Amino acid sequence: MAITRRQFLKRSSTAAAGGLLAPSLLGNGWMQQAFADTIGDRYFVVLFLDGGNDGLNTVSPIDDGGGLLRTAYDGWRNTGVGGINLAPGVLSPQAIGADPGTGAQLGLHPGLSDLKTLYDLGKVAVVQGCGYPDFSLSHDDSRRAWRTASPGGTSSTGWMGRYLAANYVGTDIPAAGISNGVPGEFVQSATSVLTVRRVRDFRFPYDTSFRSDIDLKRATFNDLHEAARAGGQPSVLTHIGNAGTATLLSTEAYPALHDTYQLDRPTWDQAYSDNNSSTSNDLREIAKIIYGVESGVPNVNARFFQVRNGGYDTHSDQGGADPDGSHFNLHQEVGRALKLFYDDLADMGAIDKVCVMLFSEFGRRIPQNDNGTDHGSQGPMFVIGGNVVGGTYGNHPNIEESALDRSGNTVYSQDGADAFRSTDFRDVYGTILKHWLNMPHGQIVTDVLPLDTGDPAEWWTAENFDMGFLP
Amino acid sequence: MGDANSQLTPADTRHLLKRTGFGLSKRDRRTAARNRKSRGALVDKLLRARPKSPRFKGDSFSDAQDAWLVHLSKTKAVLPEKLVLFWHDHFSTGIDVVGRTGLMTQQNQLLHAFAKGNFKEFVLAMNRNPAMMEFLDTVRNRKENPNENYPRELCELFTLGVKDLLGQPNYTQDDIVQIARAFTGWRYSAPERRDERIYERSEAYFDEGRHDFSADFPERGPKTIFTSTGGFGAGGAAFDANGEGPDEIDTVVDILFAHRDSEGMNTIARRTAYRLLEYFAHPEPSLAVVDEVVATSNFDTNWNIQALLRAIFTHDAFYVTAEAAPFNPSTIKSVKWPIDLVIGTVRALGMKLKVDRERGLRIEGGGRSRIRSHLEEMGQELMNPPSVFGWDWEVAWLSSATLLARFVFARDIGAARGRGRNTFLPKKVLSLRLTEPDAIVDAVLEVLGLSDQLSGAERALLTDYLTDGGTLTSIDLKDDDTHDERLHGLFALALQTPAYQLH
Numbered sequence: 021m022a023i024t025r026r027q028f029l030k031r032s033s034t035a036a037a038g039g040l041l042a043p044s045l046l047g048n049g050w051m052q053q054a055f056a057d058t059i060g061d062r063y064f065v066v067l068f069l070d071g072g073n074d075g076l077n078t079v080s081p082i083d084d085g086g087g088l089l090r091t092a093y094d095g096w097r098n099t100g101v102g103g104i105n106l107a108p109g110v111l112s113p114q115a116i117g118a119d120p121g122t123g124a125q126l127g128l129h130p131g132l133s134d135l136k137t138l139y140d141l142g143k144v145a146v147v148q149g150c151g152y153p154d155f156s157l158s159h160d161d162s163r164r165a166w167r168t169a170s171p172g173g174t175s176s177t178g179w180m181g182r183y184l185a186a187n188y189v190g191t192d193i194p195a196a197g198i199s200n201g202v203p204g205e206f207v208q209s210a211t212s213v214l215t216v217r218r219v220r221d222f223r224f225p226y227d228t229s230f231r232s233d234i235d236l237k238r239a240t241f242n243d244l245h246e247a248a249r250a251g252g253q254p255s256v257l258t259h260i261g262n263a264g265t266a267t268l269l270s271t272e273a274y275p276a277l278h279d280t281y282q283l284d285r286p287t288w289d290q291a292y293s294d295n296n297s298s299t300s301n302d303l304r305e306i307a308k309i310i311y312g313v314e315s316g317v318p319n320v321n322a323r324f325f326q327v328r329n330g331g332y333d334t335h336s337d338q339g340g341a342d343p344d345g346s347h348f349n350l351h352q353e354v355g356r357a358l359k360l361f362y363d364d365l366a367d368m369g370a371i372d373k374v375c376v377m378l379f380s381e382f383g384r385r386i387p388q389n390d391n392g393t394d395h396g397s398q399g400p401m402f403v404i405g406g407n408v409v410g411g412t413y414g415n416h417p418n419i420e421e422s423a424l425d426r427s428g429n430t431v432y433s434q435d436g437a438d439a440f441r442s443t444d445f446r447d448v449y450g451t452i453l454k455h456w457l458n459m460p461h462g463q464i465v466t467d468v469l470p471l472d473t474g475d476p477a478e479w480w481t482a483e484n485f486d487m488g489f490l491p
Numbered sequence: 492m493g494d495a496n497s498q499l500t501p502a503d504t505r506h507l508l509k510r511t512g513f514g515l516s517k518r519d520r521r522t523a524a525r526n527r528k529s530r531g532a533l534v535d536k537l538l539r540a541r542p543k544s545p546r547f548k549g550d551s552f553s554d555a556q557d558a559w560l561v562h563l564s565k566t567k568a569v570l571p572e573k574l575v576l577f578w579h580d581h582f583s584t585g586i587d588v589v590g591r592t593g594l595m596t597q598q599n600q601l602l603h604a605f606a607k608g609n610f611k612e613f614v615l616a617m618n619r620n621p622a623m624m625e626f627l628d629t630v631r632n633r634k635e636n637p638n639e640n641y642p643r644e645l646c647e648l649f650t651l652g653v654k655d656l657l658g659q660p661n662y663t664q665d666d667i668v669q670i671a672r673a674f675t676g677w678r679y680s681a682p683e684r685r686d687e688r689i690y691e692r693s694e695a696y697f698d699e700g701r702h703d704f705s706a707d708f709p710e711r712g713p714k715t716i717f718t719s720t721g722g723f724g725a726g727g728a729a730f731d732a733n734g735e736g737p738d739e740i741d742t743v744v745d746i747l748f749a750h751r752d753s754e755g756m757n758t759i760a761r762r763t764a765y766r767l768l769e770y771f772a773h774p775e776p777s778l779a780v781v782d783e784v785v786a787t788s789n790f791d792t793n794w795n796i797q798a799l800l801r802a803i804f805t806h807d808a809f810y811v812t813a814e815a816a817p818f819n820p821s822t823i824k825s826v827k828w829p830i831d832l833v834i835g836t837v838r839a840l841g842m843k844l845k846v847d848r849e850r851g852l853r854i855e856g857g858g859r860s861r862i863r864s865h866l867e868e869m870g871q872e873l874m875n876p877p878s879v880f881g882w883d884w885e886v887a888w889l890s891s892a893t894l895l896a897r898f899v900f901a902r903d904i905g906a907a908r909g910r911g912r913n914t915f916l917p918k919k920v921l922s923l924r925l926t927e928p929d930a931i932v933d934a935v936l937e938v939l940g941l942s943d944q945l946s947g948a949e950r951a952l953l954t955d956y957l958t959d960g961g962t963l964t965s966i967d968l969k970d971d972d973t974h975d976e977r978l979h980g981l982f983a984l985a986l987q988t989p990a991y992q993l994h
Contacts, residue, residue, distance in 0.1 A: 244989065
């Protein structure tokens, strides 16, 4: 059995000795490359749609097929002023095929035309009806459920964090969030997650009026943080020690990635700028880092990324097919950014090594309110990448009146006989962990995604980590 | 076990003054050394400080932010300001959604008015606060389709919490749906503009025509909430008990404040005490301590925030994070909020802040950034929290990006070598006649409240820097180069120590 990275470093002599002062030093210690038996030469990106994306208006029924999805849809989503109904005529150009459960033709929201292009290439997996048992309508609770993969709320580590903790140690920097705070998905205390908004600005602040003592300042700073992460300290100090040192070393390696990318890939760089959106700008930062890793830049080894687009909490003024509407704009921003990112990485020859997963903390209420929707339950996830087996997975939730709960939300079900059976989001995570990140099936269940207990029709008691959207 | 009558050691006094203020001023350090008052007596003195709102002037949102920052940097009533920041996070409201600066400054004044007052009156007032009404859609709440946004956050964030402290749910979706009906029809009047555009005096009013009356919507059932939680019995509590119409939102508050958790204890009292303990004492306070401070202060009957604070500041749990270095894995420390770090540093270093007409509010001679930009990079933009959940505390403040921002701020302070305002003059806070390296390091650490927070090894590292790796045995702080390079550099490094990021 191949030993894990962590076991290897525990057995080898302390990684802290020597070489931390010299940024170019490799060897034992910081910034090691990932071992091939984990993610290998691949990348994984999480894109969080923050606020609760209206799933029913993202993947929508065009007709009834063998059921009543479209009829029900027309009963819940109004036309006219404040209405957010997406007409069949608007959805047909965005068709993605039939719903496995009812046979209804499905289409993507008109704002997602770029995503549809990728879908037609076979590179997008649309996973319907994703949720969890006993779902919460609270943003905070539900976000936590998705990020910790612990709907009961018993875990404080992120699901990807548990994966990272099992495979990396404190001196590694395997992940980067394009944000100010460590993304909830990555939270853990075993290894370092970089947070950086723009790699170009990620420089260490030295007092440039007096340069003669910069080396001594750097050494002092470094040693202070090493002392904090030495053994026997409260965890918050260890955290600062690790984060401070990771920050120092990354500030010495990451900014150059911006210049290199601009120099080598100017038309792509301009294309992101032309999109003029935060999602495009954030994905560009990831592209810069991936380009650096692909080019073998020393001390740059991040392969896991997280990025977020906000604004999905469309209680009011949601808009339907109108290109001025907020939901339309959100979808267009993300679709456009993803398509460019995809093309950029394909041009680098790296797209087959990249997998992007989209999720939101819940879908929205099936009946609309005045001109928007309140919080809801299950919603679609998307998995995109060069190696993804495109198609539509999972079932569209049942939106007929008799099937909704008293609030007007679709209901979570794991009943195998149910044509509208939900997809537990942990099955999507598990499939990615198993088929993309090479984690052994058994280890996923013990270390990352423990099963629920309870009635198998209502709880996630039987995992499916072979959903099929990754080979 | 200590209590209000306990004597305060100098270390505990320093801790009390630090946590209830922003760092330690020279006067604070003198007080700490000489104090003979008991816990209760000194706490009472601190609690007598009266909240005073910033003088908001100018005409833009950033002017309002800067005005608040200047106010924080020089006010003598520090404890009320610490409270206002807590309430700003608690009743989180942001300009991005609210849109108008005048509404934000008006809310700021409300936060000052109730900072250490009656919490129930506070919530009653917040229901009608125009900025909040914008932020959480009360102004868009119509009887045809009651909007759940504010009712949900009122229950989830401002009062009960989703679950009680034992993990049991406090309310159901049905409760939110019903409470949403109470808030239908509330609007606020168009603002009365004064000459300065950042002051507004909007007022909430009730529009009967937009309100959900039972007679018009019988299918929505009785205006009753908490039939399965809260201790009101299977019949629940009726929020139209004092009549339908504008009184409903007040009755809802009455009911919320009578809500009991799964152990039969007052839910709001426990949760509010828990949050204030987290803020002033340390993360994850125990339920026992929560109940003790509620009982001592009778907060669950009088809702008096000042009394609750007295109970907290005289409780042993408050002094837990005062532990001196060296630490061990079980030592509990709390992370400074960015605003704590920035204002605490500015005050400790005797810096006087003033807004420059052209250049805004910056540290002169330092970097290029405005102070509010530093705060934004650290993750805390005043009057614009990331969401209705406010900010995430403790370790969540410390990622590589936000730590880097703290390091940049430290560099800017160190590099501020000017004359006049908004600059840093070491001679204001320590004697330039000191020549002994250890004494100089000690003096710097004392100014920054780090005297007992660094281990011997860490202090040696700072001394090593000052003495250029041990080559200098005596330091001449009157020499310009030594002063500008070494002394300023020493301050910047001290600000970048891991311990300085913590209380």
